Amino acid sequence: VKRTKQHGRQPPSPPGLPLIGNLHQLGILPHRSLWELSKKYGPVMLVKLGRVPTVVVSSPETARQVLRDHDLDCCSRPSVEGARKFSYNYRDIAFSRYDDYWKELRKLCVRELFSTKQVNLIQPIKKTEMKKLITSITESASEETPINLSETFLSLNVNVVCKASFGVSFQGTVLNNEKFQGLVNEAIEMMGSFSASDFFPYTGWIFDRFTGLHARRERSMRDLDAFYEQMIDLHLQKNREDRSEDDFVDLLLKLEKEEAVLGYGKLTRNHIKAILMNILLGGINTSAITMTWAMAELARNPRVMKKVQSEIREKIGENKKERIISLDETYQLNYLKMVIKETWRLHPVSPLLVPREVTSEFKINGYTIQPKTRLHVNTWGIGRDPQVWKDPEEFVPERFMDCDIEANGQHFELLPFGGGRRICPAMYMGATTVEFGLANLLYQFDWKLPEGAEVENIDMDEAFGLTAHKKHDLLLVPVKPLDL
Numbered sequence: 001v002k003r004t005k006q007h008g009r010q011p012p013s014p015p016g017l018p019l020i021g022n023l024h025q026l027g028i029l030p031h032r033s034l035w036e037l038s039k040k041y042g043p044v045m046l047v048k049l050g051r052v053p054t055v056v057v058s059s060p061e062t063a064r065q066v067l068r069d070h071d072l073d074c075c076s077r078p079s080v081e082g083a084r085k086f087s088y089n090y091r092d093i094a095f096s097r098y099d100d101y102w103k104e105l106r107k108l109c110v111r112e113l114f115s116t117k118q119v120n121l122i123q124p125i126k127k128t129e130m131k132k133l134i135t136s137i138t139e140s141a142s143e144e145t146p147i148n149l150s151e152t153f154l155s156l157n158v159n160v161v162c163k164a165s166f167g168v169s170f171q172g173t174v175l176n177n178e179k180f181q182g183l184v185n186e187a188i189e190m191m192g193s194f195s196a197s198d199f200f201p202y203t204g205w206i207f208d209r210f211t212g213l214h215a216r217r218e219r220s221m222r223d224l225d226a227f228y229e230q231m232i233d234l235h236l237q238k239n240r241e242d243r244s245e246d247d248f249v250d251l252l253l254k255l256e257k258e259e260a261v262l263g264y265g266k267l268t269r270n271h272i273k274a275i276l277m278n279i280l281l282g283g284i285n286t287s288a289i290t291m292t293w294a295m296a297e298l299a300r301n302p303r304v305m306k307k308v309q310s311e312i313r314e315k316i317g318e319n320k321k322e323r324i325i326s327l328d329e330t331y332q333l334n335y336l337k338m339v340i341k342e343t344w345r346l347h348p349v350s351p352l353l354v355p356r357e358v359t360s361e362f363k364i365n366g367y368t369i370q371p372k373t374r375l376h377v378n379t380w381g382i383g384r385d386p387q388v389w390k391d392p393e394e395f396v397p398e399r400f401m402d403c404d405i406e407a408n409g410q411h412f413e414l415l416p417f418g419g420g421r422r423i424c425p426a427m428y429m430g431a432t433t434v435e436f437g438l439a440n441l442l443y444q445f446d447w448k449l450p451e452g453a454e455v456e457n458i459d460m461d462e463a464f465g466l467t468a469h470k471k472h473d474l475l476l477v478p479v480k481p482l483d484l
């Protein structure tokens with residue numbers, strides 16, 4: 001262990017190479033490589049990513065020290081090239097530094113968009129979209145054709161988020177569904193991709209141009225920007241007949257017009273677009289990814305699939321043609337909630353959480369953490385640690401039966417929404433979207449594998465970006481049960 005008078009005791013580090021440090025050890029799925037390294041170097045590990053010192057914590061105890069005990073010392077965000085572009089220069093919530101602007105903006109969004117009251121207000125929209133989806137799946141069921149569930153969940157959430165937050169119907173904008181899905185996936189990959197510019201501040205941009213990353217980012221950003229512009233134009237048009245009440249975009253535009261001050265300055269059009277970017281990318285994909293992983297695990301574990309469906313059908317009762325389970329009814333679905341927690345344990349949407357930046361020195365397990373250090377919590381590793389979980393690779397929702405672990409940031413064994421001041425502000429919105437969506441689709445349909453596919457062969461490959469989604473689309477065949 002290195003010790004210098006000035007810096008105290010530094011966390012253990014795997015040996016690195018000159019200049020690139022440990023960058024070559026990250027691989028294509030950094031959360032997995034870092035988890036392997038932490039088995040050797042411990043739950044507080046210092047890696048050098050190019051020139052950037054990065055601490056990775058990988059146990060519930062060290063995550064508690066970061067997210068609870070020293071939250072205030074490390075709840076800022078680093079400047080990250082991918083995020084800079086997509087956040088209109090860090091003007092959003094997710095990548096903004098820890099400052100008054102972030103505090104005020106987050107408060108505004110929680111009040112106007114993420115609160116329980118607001119979430120309950122959008123239930124009718126969710127119900128309508130779910131009804132449409134069930135009708136379309138019923139058609140596929142009668143023809144026994146497989147459905148691409150990854151796409152289905154994404155477009156369900158796109159429709160809900162666009163209507164609920166932006167007050168517009170997604171159809172009829174510059175983007176069609178197919179293009180949109182590609183765009184969202186691309187943007188998320190770009191935001192998360194470890195970019196050379198981040199690790200080699202003066203020369204990295206050369207690599208990024210060479211690898212094409214720069215051009216991909218520019219393209220993706222241009223398309224999203226056009227989408228926001230169009231949406232804002234729609235809101236600015238007078239005499240719109242399709243809406244009676246102001247929505248969140250109207251509220252932001254009103255604040256812009258009034259030259260409202262948030263933290264350090266006036267709210268501008270770029271601030272608005274950055275906020276919309278968070279809602280769009282944060283709001284749609286996260287829940288869709290969780291739902292896709294849950295269905296993939298259920299398809300792989302027929303025992304659990306059967307049990308969760310029995311619970312839903314017994315508790316909700318008879319299915320009168322296309323009856324939608326409401327959010328109020330999902331509170332009684334305890335086993336479903338365990339299935340979702342188990343999905344988050346094995347497939348956290350953001351396996352390394354969003355990177356934090358240390359602003360004042362503190363200690364974890366006696367090791368000194370310096371200001372400007374980048375910090376990751378490896379929630380993926382924590383979820384698979386045999387010291388925390390029995391048979392960690394097995395999908396067993398019952399493990400949550402007699403334990404009080406909740407996914408609310410208070411229990412450091414399970415952190416799908418992160419924790420501390422930066423915890424996902426839309427936790428309730430995200431969790432209810434997942435519960436509502438899965439409850440209804442499992443109630444209405446049985447799901448079987450496409451012809452020729454075997455349970456043992458369902459692939460569970462991950463693709464890494466800022467989020468870890470299922471790499472290959474999930475295809476399942478819906479079956480309308482006879483007794484429903």
Ligand code: HEM
Pocket residue numbers: 093094095106278279280282283284286287290349350353354355415416417418419421422423424425426427429430431434
């Ligand atoms: C199942 C659904 C969701 C999951 C699993 C999830 C997960 C997360 C995670 C892990 C973080 C980072 C926390 C940290 O750094 O400690 C986060 C932050 C964030 N999420 Fe979510 N999220 C979900 C739904 C949503 C939704 C629906 C929205 C918006 C409509 C949203 C907006 C945000 C924003 C704005 C942040 C940044 C917070 C900050 O830095 O202050 N999320 N989310």
